[in-house]
Amino acid sequence: MRDKMKVLITHPIPPEGLAALRERYDVLYPAGRGPYTAEEMLSLLPECDAVLACGAVTRGQIEAAPRLRVISNYGAGYDQVDVDAADERGVIVTNIPDSTTESTAELAFALLVSVYRRVAELDAMLRAGPPENAFGMGRHMGHNLNGATLGIVGMGRIGRRLAGMARAFGMDVVYHNRRRLAPDLEAGARWLSLDELLKQSDAVSINCPLTPETRGLIGAREIGLMKEDAVLINTSRGGTVDYDALCDALEAGRLRGAGLDVFPDEPRVPKRLLALSCVTLTPHVGTNTHEARKGMAEACAARIIDALEGRTPPNMVNRHLAMKKPQ
Numbered sequence: 001m002r003d004k005m006k007v008l009i010t011h012p013i014p015p016e017g018l019a020a021l022r023e024r025y026d027v028l029y030p031a032g033r034g035p036y037t038a039e040e041m042l043s044l045l046p047e048c049d050a051v052l053a054c055g056a057v058t059r060g061q062i063e064a065a066p067r068l069r070v071i072s073n074y075g076a077g078y079d080q081v082d083v084d085a086a087d088e089r090g091v092i093v094t095n096i097p098d099s100t101t102e103s104t105a106e107l108a109f110a111l112l113v114s115v116y117r118r119v120a121e122l123d124a125m126l127r128a129g130p131p132e133n134a135f136g137m138g139r140h141m142g143h144n145l146n147g148a149t150l151g152i153v154g155m156g157r158i159g160r161r162l163a164g165m166a167r168a169f170g171m172d173v174v175y176h177n178r179r180r181l182a183p184d185l186e187a188g189a190r191w192l193s194l195d196e197l198l199k200q201s202d203a204v205s206i207n208c209p210l211t212p213e214t215r216g217l218i219g220a221r222e223i224g225l226m227k228e229d230a231v232l233i234n235t236s237r238g239g240t241v242d243y244d245a246l247c248d249a250l251e252a253g254r255l256r257g258a259g260l261d262v263f264p265d266e267p268r269v270p271k272r273l274l275a276l277s278c279v280t281l282t283p284h285v286g287t288n289t290h291e292a293r294k295g296m297a298e299a300c301a302a303r304i305i306d307a308l309e310g311r312t313p314p315n316m317v318n319r320h321l322a323m324k325k326p327q
Contacts, residue, residue: 005308006047011035011054013074014290017297020305025049050304052297059085070307072300075287076100076158077237078317079210087318092307094315096299097157103292105161108205108235111259111280112150112166115231116203117142120280143256146170151201152189153217154208154236155181162205163187174200198225203233210237220245229256235286238264247272250279261286 006026009018012035021027028044030036035055036044045065051057054074062068062085069091073081076097086093114120118140125134134140150166152159155175163173164187173189175181180191194217198204204226208214218232219242226232232255234241243264249255257278263269266284273279287296306313 005049007050007052007304008036008041008044008048009052009054010041010057011074013052013054013297014294017294018301020298021052021301024305025308050308052300052304053081056080057086058082062086062089062091070094070304070313072096072303072307072313073317074296074300076104077209079237083318092313093317094300094303094307094313095317096296096303097315099292099296099299100287101157101161103289104158104235104286105165107261107282107286108158108162108207108233108259109165111233111235111261111282112203112205112231113145114280115233115257115259115278116145116148118278121277124277148172148202149174149200151175151192151197151204153194153197153204153206155186155189156207156209158235159205159207160185160187162207163189194222195225198222199227201230202227203231205233206236206240208236208240210239215239216242218242218246220248223249223255226255228254231256231258233259235261238262238266243270243273247276250276 004026006028007021009027009029012030012033015029018027041061042064045061045068047067048065049067049069051068051071052074053071057071057080059082062082068089071081071086071091071093073093073095076095078093078095081093083093122134122140147170149172152163152173152175155177159175163175166173167188174192174197175189176192176194176197192200206218217240223245232246246258247270250258259280260273261282262284269281273281287293303313303315
């Protein structure tokens, strides 16, 4: 009879969300420290049946894990997991899009408000001082959201939740997906082609996953189609936007500002962005709330339990795989 199955947790995440895993399996958890290094993962993976992945899982790591049956991705975006390698080895890969919806949509809306009302810019001005430079009627004026048009690129769960928030503030909402949604899923928004959305929107929010088709989706041509004085918000992945082209437009005053939570080469942030007061920056914290993180851990755990007990977990991103039977 084989030992208890083992689950590798790659990063320290809320331990209270892992109770169901600890009841059933041996859980390898990086307590009191940062994440496991790539080298540590390689040494641990040969004995593991499941991985709860908060970062990259490479082909080499997957190939080093003969017992591996499931990778449960701690988030909606799974671009750091080598799904092709998992497919070849018959390893299930899942994600948890439902658990990230509310917190990411809230952050996208917070960034939008910050840029429109110049919140981060004026906070920095007051702190730098002297504070009297910031006060005065008619100085440092922002804009109302009410009556403005928000264009959402990627009308999935997060995009639809963001659309509801925007409409509650009196915004008109348009969206672009490759395919138009059924009317009951449009959340009162209108479908437009990407070019038309960029032309008509006062603010554009990127909410699509990073795929080969969406990498560099918003480049110099697309930014050139946006309205003078428009705003760009990105809480998806840094690779969806050409940040050099974005900086060119911001430095030239072609766009009003931007709110960015993601960057192409994290944790590095382009120096040109850091120099722009019209840009609000956050360090990839779309799901970084106590409530969201605990819920994400529980959702990942539930998918691992399903897979290890022979059930098909929800949100498989490689749905064609035949389920491995427990050994």
